[in-house]
Amino acid sequence: MRASATVNILLAVRDVSVVFGGIIALNGVSFDMHKGQILGLIGPNGAGKTTLFNCLSRLYQPSSGDILMEGASILTRPPHRIAEIGIGRTFQNVALFPNLSVMDNVRVGAHSKTSSDIISDSLRLAWVRRSETSVNKKVQEILAYLDLEEVAHTTVSGLPFGTQKRVELARALAADPKILLLDEPAGGLNHEEVYVLGDLIRRIRDDRHMTVLLVEHHMGLVMSIADHVVALNFGKKLAEGTPAQVQADPDVIKAYLGSKDQ
Amino acid sequence: MSAAEDVVTEGQAVEAVPKRVMTLGTGTSLVVLAALVILPVFVKNFIIFQMTMLLIYGLAVLALNILTGGSGQFSLGQSAFYAIGAYTTAVLMEQFNVNYALTLPIAGVVCFGFGYLFGQPALRLSGVYLALATFALATALPQLLKLGYFEGWTGGVQGLVVTKPDAPFGLPISQDLWLYYFSLAITIAIYVASVNLLRSRSGRAFMAIRDNEIAASAMGVDVALYKTLAFGVSAGITGVAGGLGAIAVQFVAPDGYTITLAISLFLGMVVGGVGWLPGSIVGAAFIIFVPNIAEGISKGLSGAVFGVLLFLVIYLVPHGARDILRLVERRRT
Numbered sequence: 001m002r003a004s005a006t007v008n009i010l011l012a013v014r015d016v017s018v019v020f021g022g023i024i025a026l027n028g029v030s031f032d033m034h035k036g037q038i039l040g041l042i043g044p045n046g047a048g049k050t051t052l053f054n055c056l057s058r059l060y061q062p063s064s065g066d067i068l069m070e071g072a073s074i075l076t077r078p079p080h081r082i083a084e085i086g087i088g089r090t091f092q093n094v095a096l097f098p099n100l101s102v103m104d105n106v107r108v109g110a111h112s113k114t115s116s117d118i119i120s121d122s123l124r125l126a127w128v129r130r131s132e133t134s135v136n137k138k139v140q141e142i143l144a145y146l147d148l149e150e151v152a153h154t155t156v157s158g159l160p161f162g163t164q165k166r167v168e169l170a171r172a173l174a175a176d177p178k179i180l181l182l183d184e185p186a187g188g189l190n191h192e193e194v195y196v197l198g199d200l201i202r203r204i205r206d207d208r209h210m211t212v213l214l215v216e217h218h219m220g221l222v223m224s225i226a227d228h229v230v231a232l233n234f235g236k237k238l239a240e241g242t243p244a245q246v247q248a249d250p251d252v253i254k255a256y257l258g259s260k261d262q
Numbered sequence: 263m264s265a266a267e268d269v270v271t272e273g274q275a276v277e278a279v280p281k282r283v284m285t286l287g288t289g290t291s292l293v294v295l296a297a298l299v300i301l302p303v304f305v306k307n308f309i310i311f312q313m314t315m316l317l318i319y320g321l322a323v324l325a326l327n328i329l330t331g332g333s334g335q336f337s338l339g340q341s342a343f344y345a346i347g348a349y350t351t352a353v354l355m356e357q358f359n360v361n362y363a364l365t366l367p368i369a370g371v372v373c374f375g376f377g378y379l380f381g382q383p384a385l386r387l388s389g390v391y392l393a394l395a396t397f398a399l400a401t402a403l404p405q406l407l408k409l410g411y412f413e414g415w416t417g418g419v420q421g422l423v424v425t426k427p428d429a430p431f432g433l434p435i436s437q438d439l440w441l442y443y444f445s446l447a448i449t450i451a452i453y454v455a456s457v458n459l460l461r462s463r464s465g466r467a468f469m470a471i472r473d474n475e476i477a478a479s480a481m482g483v484d485v486a487l488y489k490t491l492a493f494g495v496s497a498g499i500t501g502v503a504g505g506l507g508a509i510a511v512q513f514v515a516p517d518g519y520t521i522t523l524a525i526s527l528f529l530g531m532v533v534g535g536v537g538w539l540p541g542s543i544v545g546a547a548f549i550i551f552v553p554n555i556a557e558g559i560s561k562g563l564s565g566a567v568f569g570v571l572l573f574l575v576i577y578l579v580p581h582g583a584r585d586i587l588r589l590v591e592r593r594r595t
Contacts, residue, residue, distance in 0.1 A: 057480055083482035091480075097473035100466070107463075108470045112482025114463055118491055121462035122455035128462060135463075175482065 008034045010211050011056075011087075011179055016065035018051050018235075025051040027235040028065065033179065038205055038212040040226030040243070042219065044255060047232040049215045050092070053183050056213070057089050058082050069179075083112035088177030090168045092184045098157035102148055102167050105156055106139045109174030139174060145207075146170045146200075162193050166200075173204070179211045180204070186218040194218060198225045223247060231255075286540045286587075294540075295450075302442050310438045311510065312550065317442075317449045318507045319546035323530040324456060324539060325499035331537025332460055333492035334472030336389065339380075339396030340527045342403040343373045343497040345519035347504025349407065352422045352514040353415050362427045362509055366448065369505035370498045377497020381490030400524045407516040421515025424508050445506050452499055456539060459495070468492050533575055535582030544583035548575070 011033040018026040026048045033039050043049050054060040055067060058079040067074050069085055077085070088109075097105050114135060120128050143149050146166050151159060156167060165185065172180055182201070186194045198221050205212050216222045222229060222243070229246040231238040239249040246252055286294065298317075302310045326340050350369040354360040360368075380399065387395050406412075408419050416422065429440035459465050467488045470478035479485050508514045526549040534545025556567035579585035 059476070080479045080482055080484045083480065089480055091477065095474050095477040095480075097470050097477065099473055100469055104466055104469075108466050108478070108481050108483070111463065111467060111470075116463040118459060118464050118495060121464045122459045124458045124462070132462070171481065 010035050010070060011213075012066075012068040013052070013056075014066045014068065016052065016055060016062045016067060018048075018055060018060055019063045024235050026055070026062070029232065029235070029237050030065075031230045031237065031240060033211055033213060034228075035211055036205065036209065037228055038201065038214060038226050040222035040229040041213060041215045041232065042217075042222055042229060042246075043232035043238070046234075048235040049232055050183070051235075052232070053089075053181060053213075053215050056082075056087065056181055083175050083177070086176075086178035087181065088172035088175050088179070089181040090165070090172055090183060090185060092187060094161070094164045094168055096156045096164055096168055096171070099155060101153050101155055102159070102170075103139055103143070103152045105167055106142060106170045106174045107135055109171035110135045110138060112175050142170045142173050146173075161188055165189070165197075169200070169204070173208065176208075177210065179213060181213045181215075183215050184217055185214070186216055186221050194221055197221070201225055298446055302439060307436060307438045310436075310442050314438070314442045314445050314510045315507070316543065316546050316550055317445045318503050318510060319527070319530065319550060320543040321449055321452060321503035321506070322500050322527050323534060323545045323549075324453065324542035325496045325503065326527050326531045327534070327537065327539055327542055328456055328460065328468075328499070329492050329496035330531060331539075332465065332472065333468040333489060335384070335489060335492060336393040337396040337493075337496070338393050338521070338524050338528060339399035340496075340500050341519045341521060341524035342396075342399045343377060343500040344504035344507065344523060344527075345403055345407065345514075345516075346376055346497075347373050347501030348508035348514045348519065349416060349422075349504075350501065351505030352424050352508045355424055355509075356422050357415055363444075366502050366505045370502040373501025373504070374494045374498035377500075378490050378494035380497070381493030384493060385486050385489055397521065397524075400521045404516040404520055407519075417515075419516065421513060421518075424512045424514065426509065426512050441510055445510070448502065448506065452502065453539065456499070460539070464488070464491070529572070533572075533582050535584035538582065538584040541583040 009032045013029060013031050013033075015028050015030050016026055017024065017028055029048070029052060031039075041049050041052065051060060055062050056074075058074065058077060062075065069087065072085075074082060074085065074087070097108060100108070114131055116128055116131065140149075140152075143152055146169060148163070148166060148170055151163065151167075156164060159167065165188075169185075185197055185201070189197060201212060201214065202225050204210055214222060214226060224243075226243055228241070229243050230240045231246050231249070231252045233251075233255040238255060239246050239252050241249075298313075302313055305313075322340060322344055325343075326337060329335050329337055347369040350372050351362070351365040354365040354368060355362055380396075384392055384395060407416055412418075426437045426441065428437055429435050433440065435443075460468070467478065467483045470481065470483055471485055471488055475485050504519075511518075530542070530545030530549045532545070533548040534541025534543070552571055553564065553568055556571060557564040559567045575582070
């Protein structure tokens with residue numbers, strides 16, 4: 001849909017296959033993500049969405065194929081060195097640090113953007129204090145942006161689920177990622193909350209110049225905010241295109257939407 | 263099914279303290295500090311010695327607290343690090359005539375190294391398995407210290423006698439009182455540094471790992487590095503405590519550092535409140551004084567009395583000394 005020069009490709013998934021034992025979880029999946037895009041990745045249960053997601057965050061190693069971030073393969077990086085190249089993520093059922101305050105959760109999000117060592121930290125040297133001050137400033141800005149200021153000092157475990165999801169978003173934003181990977185952000189939210197979330201994701205993309213990969217079950221959300229949709233089924237790419245194109249694709253209707261939804 | 267789903271179901275090893283309440287308020291800190299500075303002037307030498315041991319065990323409990331309360335890793339092997347620290351100090355002082363104050367940082371660095379190295383294989387273990395591996399370390403070390411191979415340095419089964427240092431600059435105070443203030447200064451310095459550490463980026467990384475390893479890793483936290491660092495820091499502080507302990511007791515011997523010591527330190531941490539650093543000193547007081555109190559109540563059944571007292575603590579204040587402080591604060595408001 002975009003005049004997509006290759007220059008604009010931020011993340012490229014090239015022919016990725018994942019095999020667990022004898023089961024092919026992903027079979028030669030390829031697609032590109034362009035800068036500023038919201039890409040929706042859809043598919044029925046077991047289609048390979050989460051498997052692909054876990055390849056992107058380096059929890060799984062593809063059996064073949066490559067994943068390129070700005071032209072460089074991410075497959076040689078250990079999981080903890082993914083954040084530093086600008087890939088941020090949230091988790092399917094929220095994976096916060098439950099005993100830390102909202103503010104500290106978001107501060108941990110900035111870990112990849114800062115550096116320190118245990119001796120300087122113990123002595124609280126001047127440069128450590130300066131770095132903390134700038135992290136705090138950034139965190140405050142994000143908390144204000146996501147309307148979390150009131151709960152800044154609250155321990156996360158006591159917060160309602162919807163708020164925890166926003167905290168997770170805030171934590172991902174703290175590293176200023178280029179790509180935001182959202183794993184089923186609408187899961188567990190009610191109708192109204194999903195609507196608000198959709199708005200928020202679009203706002204984040206526009207305000208903070210991010211590219212978003214949205215892995216989602218909620219078709220309404222994907223179809224309303226995604227610019228581009230990739231549909232998977234049984235580990236293979238079924239269709240790709242604008243929401244309207246994918247929605248009209250007969251294979252997709254057969255595999256995923258079925259007769260109930262359409 | 264998938265790794266991402268496992269993230270949320272992962273059990274939490276340690277229930278932690280929110281960071282803001284990890285320390286005492288300024289007022290309370292000053293009162294405690296004043297008591298620690300003034301009290302020894304008015305008491306007998308034996309009590310001074312006990313207060314010194316209180317600080318030393320307090321440090322060792324604090325070290326365990328950083329490891330368990332901070333990074334969520336269990337250890338029943340702290341006695342091994344304590345022993346290595348004690349022996350480093352004793353051997354340096356007695357065989358190489360190194361100044362006692364200089365031996366402590368060396369003990370700290372040596373133990374940091376041991377802890378860091380031990381943390382490497384420990385990376386593959388968690389929870390009770392890690393506790394077992396550290397237990398093995400604690401069981402093995404006293405025997406290693408007895409080995410004939412090291413006997414020239416360590417004195418083997420006999421151990422080593424350590425000379426108690428005099429007060430410097432001709433200060434008119436007893437050796438015991440000087441050692442107390444010396445220990446107090448070191449304790450305060452390490453306490454402040456520990457609070458700083460846990461409040462910093464590194465400390466947040468520890469706690470993030472404790473709460474959720476996969477999420478921490480996704481945020482860029484090098485889980486293996488910070489887990490081993492936590493072991494190193496904990497062992498290093500324990501080593502300094504061990505070194506001080508050797509000077510205070512004036513004697514090191516393999517059987518002084520058995521698994522019983524490790525269990526006592528673990529007990530002290532739980533009684534003081536896991537993850538609550540000021541509780542370390544309360545926990546230390548418990549493991550030093552309560553056995554004596556139990557013996558005072560019944561000589562023959564001191565172990566049983568101790569057990570009952572421990573039950574009472576667990577039942578009445580499950581979060582340790584932190585619960586007591588919270589009660590006091592609630593009463594006040």
